Amino acid sequence: MAILACTRPPYPLQIFEFLKPSTALDTLFFPQVQNELHRMSIPGFGGDASSTYSDIPKDKIELEIPGGSEWRIEVPHKTILKVKVISGVAEIFGTELPVNIEIQLTGVKYAIYSPLPEGAKLEYTTSQNKAVISNESEELVEYISEESVMKNYINLHLALEAMRQQVSDNNILNPTTLKTGPKVLIIGNATSGKTTLAKILSSYAIKSDSSPILVNLNPRDGVFSLPGSITATPISDSLDIESANGWGFTTTSGSLYHNPKQPIVKNYGFSSIEENLDLYKYQISKLGVTVLSRLEEDVNVRNGGIIIDTPPLSIKDITVIENIVSDFEVNIIVVLGNERLTIDLKKRFKHKASSLTVVKVPKSGGVADADEAFIRRTQEETIKEYFNGNSKTRLSPFKTDIDVKDHTIYKCVLASDFASSLSFLPSGDSYTVEDDQKEDKDKSDEELNKYYTLLSEPSGSNLDNSIVAITQLPQANESSRELLNTSILGYVHISKVDDAKGKMKILLPFPGAFPRNVLISTNIGFNE
Numbered sequence: 001m002a003i004l005a006c007t008r009p010p011y012p013l014q015i016f017e018f019l020k021p022s023t024a025l026d027t028l029f030f031p032q033v034q035n036e037l038h039r040m041s042i043p044g045f046g047g048d049a050s051s052t053y054s055d056i057p058k059d060k061i062e063l064e065i066p067g068g069s070e071w072r073i074e075v076p077h078k079t080i081l082k083v084k085v086i087s088g089v090a091e092i093f094g095t096e097l098p099v100n101i102e103i104q105l106t107g108v109k110y111a112i113y114s115p116l117p118e119g120a121k122l123e124y125t126t127s128q129n130k131a132v133i134s135n136e137s138e139e140l141v142e143y144i145s146e147e148s149v150m151k152n153y154i155n156l157h158l159a160l161e162a163m164r165q166q167v168s169d170n171n172i173l174n175p176t177t178l179k180t181g182p183k184v185l186i187i188g189n190a191t192s193g194k195t196t197l198a199k200i201l202s203s204y205a206i207k208s209d210s211s212p213i214l215v216n217l218n219p220r221d222g223v224f225s226l227p228g229s230i231t232a233t234p235i236s237d238s239l240d241i242e243s244a245n246g247w248g249f250t251t252t253s254g255s256l257y258h259n260p261k262q263p264i265v266k267n268y269g270f271s272s273i274e275e276n277l278d279l280y281k282y283q284i285s286k287l288g289v290t291v292l293s294r295l296e297e298d299v300n301v302r303n304g305g306i307i308i309d310t311p312p313l314s315i316k317d318i319t320v321i322e323n324i325v326s327d328f329e330v331n332i333i334v335v336l337g338n339e340r341l342t343i344d345l346k347k348r349f350k351h352k353a354s355s356l357t358v359v360k361v362p363k364s365g366g367v368a369d370a371d372e373a374f375i376r377r378t379q380e381e382t383i384k385e386y387f388n389g390n391s392k393t394r395l396s397p398f399k400t401d402i403d404v405k406d407h408t409i410y411k412c413v414l415a416s417d418f419a420s421s422l423s424f425l426p427s428g429d430s431y432t433v434e435d436d437q438k439e440d441k442d443k444s445d446e447e448l449n450k451y452y453t454l455l456s457e458p459s460g461s462n463l464d465n466s467i468v469a470i471t472q473l474p475q476a477n478e479s480s481r482e483l484l485n486t487s488i489l490g491y492v493h494i495s496k497v498d499d500a501k502g503k504m505k506i507l508l509p510f511p512g513a514f515p516r517n518v519l520i521s522t523n524i525g526f527n528e
């Protein structure tokens with residue numbers, strides 16, 4: 001393995017120009033290296049010429065995407081788009097589509113990009129998605145755009161890959177002074193394409209045999225987990241573009257079509273970071289600690305580095321940005337299409353200029369606005385898929401009744417509900433463990449009150465139709481500090497609490513005995 005890593009062809013030296021903050025990324029273009037990237041084999045797909053789908057409808061439409069262009073599609077949840085590559089190379093945000101195998105997309109806004117000069121031929125059909133009752137007015141929107149910014153993103157990937165290669169070589173030659181791959185933070189306004197860039201960089205990293213950790217700090221999305229969580233997931237094989245939010249399944253779901261991913265999950269409990277910013281920052285710091293120690297453990301992951309997706313952040317959120325930079329030891333900030341923010345960040349991080357590079361990449365003109373209804377619908381589909389799977393991957397969720405009295409249940413606290421004692425409590429970033437154990441206990445009790453409150457009377461009124469996190473913490477061992485620091489085993493859905501019988505009706509993603517661990521009820525509602 002080690003020798004193989006050393007013999008990978010080095011990328012052109014000019015790529016290291018990228019490391020100079022003044023370099024315009026657009027000037028770095030290495031068509032040959034880019035083309036090689038796209039002529040590699042597709043992980044996760046067979047590419048069998050005999051299609052597994054024989055019932056291709058007659059109303060299929062053929063389409064040719066010229067090389068370097070992208071076919072932009074907005075598929076409402078009420079519509080299923082079936083699309084098949086007939087020839088050429090086509091990819092969705094870095095994940096290559098198999099030739100002659102139909103894929104099925106619904107409720108997505110995607111671009112199918114043709115990276116090679118010869119272009120790609122596709123055929124597609126649309127049909128109604130009967131699994132969804134929808135009042136969406138929009139129909140399928142589709143058009144070909146020649147203004148793809150994928151080349152800029154590929155250049156960014158190549159620059160990161162060159163750094164990984166350097167790190168990998170160093171780690172083989174100097175095992176006593178191990179280095180870590182690039183730790184990239186993606187920042188930008190709302191709908192600037194941050195998540196899309198995270199997907200592109202992750203997918204290309206896999207193609208180049210790298211395994212970065214993908215960190216999702218946008219609790220609205222639920223990446224390899226449910227909305228309300230922030231996660232870190234080592235990415236070692238392709239993403240599942242057909243899944244609800246285009247990421248894929250986890251090991252919680254069992255053996256699957258695509259290799260499932262194993263995320264580290266911290267519960268935040270809300271969709272928006274404003275709802276309890278201190279809890280959010282606290283969980284980021286804890287996730288940072290876990291991720292950095294994960295990098296220490298595994299050489300492949302260490303070489304791969306980190307790719308961090310974020311919620312919309314501006315210079316007003318500089319404390320959050322500074323926290324992320326220090327918690328994850330970020331050394332590259334990529335700003336999406338916002339010159340002012342790039343300059344402001346360069347100024348703010350001037351003192352770190354030798355170890356932190358801020359670069360701007362263009363925002364894609366294809367990034368599509370999503371209204372609240374679309375976002376909520378995508379969250380619902382993500383939750384449904386977590387328990388039930390999708391048309392390709394059926395899961396076997398497990399319904400059972402459990403006694404309310406057997407479980408300790410906390411609830412995430414809304415910052416606005418926690419008024420009086422806010423002023424003297426520490427914020428997540430300034431937290432340090434005190435030597436004095438008593439003081440530490442008092443401090444963690446105070447912090448806990450700020451973040452979670454014990455549900456002294458769990459009932460239908462506070463638990464019906466809610467998503468509840470199962471912590472890794474056994475009930476018997478719970479302490480404020482441990483509860484604050486625990487990760488999440490998985491999520492369950494409580495559909496109904498029978499107050500008279502003291503029973504909760506729950507849905508688990510997998511069959512088995514319900515663990516007697518501490519539960520945390522989130523603010524994420526869901527109606528089966």
Ligand SMILES: Nc1ncnc2c1ncn2[C@@H]1O[C@H](COP(=O)(O)OP(=O)(O)OP(=O)(O)O)[C@@H](O)[C@H]1O
Pocket residue numbers: 070072073108109110111188189190191192193194195196197218310311312364365366367368369370
């Ligand atoms: N080139 C493109 N063509 C078509 N759709 C695109 C393109 N790039 C991104 N999108 C879509 O636009 C939507 C918004 O993009 P994305 O989620 O990456 O933005 P974001 O900055 O992460 O958003 P938010 O601020 O809401 O987290 C997504 O549905 C994404 O799939």
